[in-house]
Amino acid sequence: MGQAMVEIIEPDCTGCDLCITHCPFEALLPLSDCPEGRRKRPVIVLNEKCVGCLSCLASCPTSALREVIIPAESEISPLIVDRERAPSVESVNRWGKDGNKWA
Numbered sequence: 001m002g003q004a005m006v007e008i009i010e011p012d013c014t015g016c017d018l019c020i021t022h023c024p025f026e027a028l029l030p031l032s033d034c035p036e037g038r039r040k041r042p043v044i045v046l047n048e049k050c051v052g053c054l055s056c057l058a059s060c061p062t063s064a065l066r067e068v069i070i071p072a073e074s075e076i077s078p079l080i081v082d083r084e085r086a087p088s089v090e091s092v093n094r095w096g097k098d099g100n101k102w103a
């Protein structure tokens with residue numbers, strides 16, 4: 001594989017949402033529900049959509065986004081998650097009526 005992808009250091013993510021519009025592949029989306037003890041719901045990386053372009057890294061004011069290097073000999077991404085058990089996320093309207101028009 002040899003692909004670079006990203007992960008979010010969850011305690012460092014304030015849920016500011018700035019990174020969401022920096023991902024051209026809509027791989028960064030906020031959780032539907034706010035976990036207990038958090039003021040804002042964090043954003044997660046949808047690994048099946050992330051192509052490792054790293055466009056989002058500089059968008060995070062708290063450096064919560066980090067590059068993950070996937071070793072060339074890997075047969076499967078270490079970021080793959082079981083979507084059956086993955087938390088639900090909110091969709092973000094970019095291009096429809098009242099969309100934010102960012103990509």
Ligand code: SF4
Nearest residue numbers: 023050051053054056
């Ligand atoms: S690395 Fe690229 S595809 Fe992956 S979340 Fe960041 S901007 Fe989106």
Ligand code: SF4
Nearest residue numbers: 013014016017019060
């Ligand atoms: S820009 Fe950083 S702090 Fe803001 S939601 Fe994205 S990962 Fe979290």
